[in-house]
Amino acid sequence: MLEKIDLSKKMDKDTYKQVIGEQSERLGLLQRELRTAGIPVMIVFEGMGAAGKGTQINRLIQAMDPRGFEVFANSKATEEEQLRPFLWRFWTKTPADGRIAIFDRSWYRQVTIERFDGQIKEKNLPEAFQDILSFERQLDDGGMVIIKLFLYISQEEQKKRFKKLEDSKETSWRVTKDDWRRNKEYGRYLEINEEMLQKTDTERAPWSIIEATDKDYAAAKIMTLVADRFEAALREKAASKPEVSEKPPVKEERYQNGVLSGVDLTKTLTKEEYKKEIDRLQKRLEFLHSEIYRLRIPVVLGFEGWDAGGKGGAIKRLTSHLDPRGYRVNPTASPNDIEKVHHYLWRFWNNVPKAGHIAVFDRTWYGRVMVERIEGFCSEADWKRAYQEINEMEAHMANAGAVVIKFWLHIDKDEQERRFKERQQNPAKEWKITDEDWRNREKWDQYETAVNEMLVRTSTTYAPWVVVEGNCKYYARVKVLRTVVDALEERVKACGKK
Amino acid sequence: MLEKIDLSKKMDKDTYKQVIGEQSERLGLLQRELRTAGIPVMIVFEGMGAAGKGTQINRLIQAMDPRGFEVFANSKATEEEQLRPFLWRFWTKTPADGRIAIFDRSWYRQVTIERFDGQIKEKNLPEAFQDILSFERQLDDGGMVIIKLFLYISQEEQKKRFKKLEDSKETSWRVTKDDWRRNKEYGRYLEINEEMLQKTDTERAPWSIIEATDKDYAAAKIMTLVADRFEAALREKAASKPEVSEKPPVKEERYQNGVLSGVDLTKTLTKEEYKKEIDRLQKRLEFLHSEIYRLRIPVVLGFEGWDAGGKGGAIKRLTSHLDPRGYRVNPTASPNDIEKVHHYLWRFWNNVPKAGHIAVFDRTWYGRVMVERIEGFCSEADWKRAYQEINEMEAHMANAGAVVIKFWLHIDKDEQERRFKERQQNPAKEWKITDEDWRNREKWDQYETAVNEMLVRTSTTYAPWVVVEGNCKYYARVKVLRTVVDALEERVKACGKK
Known part of the structure; x- marks a missing residue:
């Protein structure tokens, strides 16, 4: 050449x-x-x-x-x-x-x-x-x-x-x-x-x-x-012709009765079981946090789920015993002015954790294939391409040694309504519930189809999706913590063997 | 205690x-x-x-x-x-x-x-x-x-x-x-x-x-x-009461006939003198640039001056022979959304150069005591306090070893008019001239008073102001380059002696 x-x-x-x-x-x-x-x-x-x-x-x-x-x-x-x-x-x-x-x-x-x-x-x-x-x-x-x-x-x-x-x-x-x-x-x-x-x-x-x-x-x-x-x-x-953004409702048949319809939402834990187990897991996680710091393992934890699905509560239990120098919670809202003029993955790349640190994402890059897809904020070509882009990004993190886990906090429609109403009646929680939440709720079926497709297309061996049965908060929090603890335990052991 | x-x-x-x-x-x-x-x-x-x-x-x-x-x-x-x-x-x-x-x-x-x-x-x-x-x-x-x-x-x-x-x-x-x-x-x-x-x-x-x-x-x-x-x-x-922002015209008597009125704008250089001198200075600067890199000296060069005063041309001659890995030109426009919700000095702190690098600022933090003062974008207390704040910031840079020089590119009102009109008639330069430039021109006297005060209050031994006689572009560019070369020469020599 x-x-x-x-x-x-x-x-x-x-x-x-x-x-x-x-x-x-x-x-x-x-x-x-x-x-x-x-x-x-x-x-x-x-x-x-x-x-x-x-x-x-x-x-x-x-x-x-x-x-x-x-x-x-x-x-x-x-x-x-x-x-x-x-x-x-x-x-x-x-x-x-x-x-x-x-x-x-x-x-x-x-x-x-x-x-x-x-x-x-x-x-x-x-x-x-x-x-x-x-x-x-x-x-x-x-x-x-x-x-x-x-x-x-x-x-x-x-x-x-x-x-x-x-x-x-x-x-x-x-x-x-x-x-x-x-x-x-x-x-x-x-x-x-x-x-x-x-x-x-x-x-x-x-x-x-x-x-x-x-x-x-x-x-x-x-x-x-x-x-x-x-x-x-x-x-x-x-x-180039401007993308026609018609927002045809999401209803691909093959994803209508998907993963989510098979989730067993009757799983529960009693308060006593919860307290005992959460306490044990938090202590274990505190120890593992210091181990992953020592071994320079980066950890990426993504949280998605229905509104009022319990993301916030689960994240709180996950982090409450951790050293704040070693983790960060990255909340994901609508993109700001600066983020809007960059590639949609740019803002997440900015928050990729250092080796030895945990990055928790409260909502994630999966917005592309959920809200952006359903509301027509991006074109059909955009969100269809996103599955591969996201898989590639997560693979890149995993190749750099990261533990990558994504949680879908799942509740049913009745449970959501109950929680929305409870929030509205509690002055300390009232700010958490907006008209938009009610509007999103009306699109439940579209979201369910989109989520089913997302779970299938982006659950990989190196970055698995974990669906969390969330109607019982106790059960959900314990499952999240246990999943993280097990994954870190395994990785720390694997590193020790090398 | x-x-x-x-x-x-x-x-x-x-x-x-x-x-x-x-x-x-x-x-x-x-x-x-x-x-x-x-x-x-x-x-x-x-x-x-x-x-x-x-x-x-x-x-x-x-x-x-x-x-x-x-x-x-x-x-x-x-x-x-x-x-x-x-x-x-x-x-x-x-x-x-x-x-x-x-x-x-x-x-x-x-x-x-x-x-x-x-x-x-x-x-x-x-x-x-x-x-x-x-x-x-x-x-x-x-x-x-x-x-x-x-x-x-x-x-x-x-x-x-x-x-x-x-x-x-x-x-x-x-x-x-x-x-x-x-x-x-x-x-x-x-x-x-x-x-x-x-x-x-x-x-x-x-x-x-x-x-x-x-x-x-x-x-x-x-x-x-x-x-x-x-x-x-x-x-x-x-x-706290909201600041009354009345914008009384700037006309403090003691600064009306100040530094600028004594500047000799008849100074000129011929094209031949210019070419010879600029060539020599650029070569010398290229060498000094590599010396300050080796000696890890940071350099901060601020450019202010009348619209069409020749800042752009001077900066171009200053940088045209430098290694782009070792300098950066930071243009200062109106603050963007992110900058607006931070302290006014924050965006300049973000661009403080690394040791061994040159940061050129095309317009600077002095906007606070010029445009912000005159247009009432900040309160009187704000801009009055700014002289000390700016002196402190520059002192901090100088204490960290930086060479700090500020240039005021000075022209008279007639020369400005001539240049504005020339720009309007040149399709390649037309975009450089806006209605705002003409509006600012109407406030010439207010700006002159503000600049006079600024020059007095913020010219320090560690961060001097250099007023550049700018009616003749050749003269101005050579003076800017010579000032930088002399300052770096002196600093490099001083470092060599240690």
Whole structure:
């Protein structure tokens, strides 16, 4: 692939000045149009060491309005970042609609430099490539423009540049032993990069190889290419028909009598049984919490369920004996202004727990396939795609070592009515019940169908759904705690054996 | 101070249950009222090791709605945090209006644990206390409620708790050598804490000592105390008269013929002089940029000036040869929704540069004493207080080693008109000029008076204002670059000598 590239390409000063002049103006204009159209863009700079990534990024941003972009330099992951799944630091940096994020090195570090350095095991490579591909596909599906540039220079050119940097005492510190190693073993490093380029060159996020021997040639090519992609994105957006959001009621037959209809809601515990058991489980959980901290196991617990299904009470019993430094409850309301202009998974990525910490989500990313589906807040294509996206996100967390469990707190319609009325009569709980709750209740059947489909499509071995029989609060709370305790117990034991 | 505290206080189970029941309900209610009233709260937990901070925080948050608070555990600063002024990691965590931030250890670490451990020099203590006091004063003036709790146990009690933790193999790792050292030298550590309590016990942010031997007693006291402070804050807010924002035109005589009237706007450079000089300065700056990176010097450059005064052009020449990994341009527009519900300095604190990096601000925190003052976006008390607040912020940055320079790009009224008209006639620049620019122009005299006052009140040795004669763009750009180059040159030399 790369050996076919002509690295001798040059551009004379006059042509360069003319091209840059034209393209700068064009870029400035297009950047404003992208902002108006609300199209987000990510531009990735990868390539050989000393190929001039810094210089090229700087020339590109000179043409743009600094109110619209950010540059992220991605060296080795920091302590904080190492404690999270590897895509975390990139997901959290995905730009809002209408904004541009420029990455100096990116999520490709793992499958290039870190692979060369042996920091990632060969057996983990397929997974890493898979994660990268689904990351880019998900963003593209969400409307992101992804521009990937690979700056290429020859072994000799690189050697010359390293030497020049080393010759001056002010810049010699910039050339590291690792740089030299990649130059000495240029062939092997090139092979790794070629494989990366081939495996991740997709239709929607293609790689562009930039011949970077001549900086002016490279700059002109990059600017023209970026402007072309901006223009294409604007054209595509203008041509796309607005999604018709008709909200046909959810009533797919095969999911009408699904998992939920088989749940045995008569299960109960007496107060005495409850007290004894909850006390034992809380003590055990307190101990396990300290064990998972010691073993650096991240834990993700998602809570969904009917309104008044008992999520809050269950979460309270779960956390009441835990050290607050090691857990966080993330409540999920309607997205705020900032969240609305990001990918729908972005706000959840922001709250992915550190290794050794527990993240409890009170309502979750499953809103996409429930309320957003039923209320028509997203298109049919959006929520249908979401099952896979969610499975991929949870798989990524699980691959990073996380225990992932999702609870559906299930009650029947009569029990809900009873609880709603009780809340209305209790001044301390009155605020918990709104007109919206009553309105949602009218859509019970639609929700039931959607939940049945969700449970089937997103219950996986690495992130199972646990349906909790919730008519008896005592029973429900004990089941939640026991499920968590058992899962942590098992994981801690497994870690101990390694 | 502390020896007068009776550490034998206890509470029996029944009283505890009753108090907690009442206070929990009260807290839940008050939290919702605080949210409605838009009052932000910070609760600080400090005190002796093993005094039960974690347990107490957990009991407190069980009574609150997780949608309204966050808990921050503050151990040693991370790599990222160490590269910034020490208050950065707390400023960025100050809660939005109506929200609560709970700190498990806080900005007091520096003057307690780190002082005991010798990580901070005694000669830097007065500065550290000063920074803490102004941090809290500024937040209080901005409407923040600050609740500070000191959990106190005796040397014997602490020893007993450490031993108990050590006795179990699951918890023994929690007790460190440092913990034991602070127990062995309890007297010395206590003295340090007493000094801290005395120096930072202010009327608006007082310390409450919590006798923490008995956990139930402590929990009941904390909850009651927090609820009382919430209630007092609500009462105070209800009683405060809304600021009358009359916008009397700015025309303080003593600032009418100030600094700006003496600026010599006839200074010019020819195109040839400009080209030669700018080229030399850019090369020099490129070199210095790499030196400040090596020496870990942070640089803060603020740009203010008349509309069309040439800020954008000057910033472009300043950055065009720099490595984008080492600088960032932060444009300042009207605050967005998130910024509006924080202290006005919060968004600038978020962009404080890392050591070794340059942060350029295109418009700055000085908006408070210019546009906000003139348009009545803040009260008279607010902008009058701002001079000190800004000086304190810049002093904090300078104390952390930053080079801080502010530029005022000055042109006269005729030159502005000429540039406005030129922009209107140029399709590529038309978007830069809006009706608001013309409206601001009508207030030229008010702005001039405000700027004169600002220049006098906030030009300091550690963060000087540089007025740039801007009628000739060539002259202005060279002056900006030369000022930056000279300042960095001097600082790099000074660092080299150490």
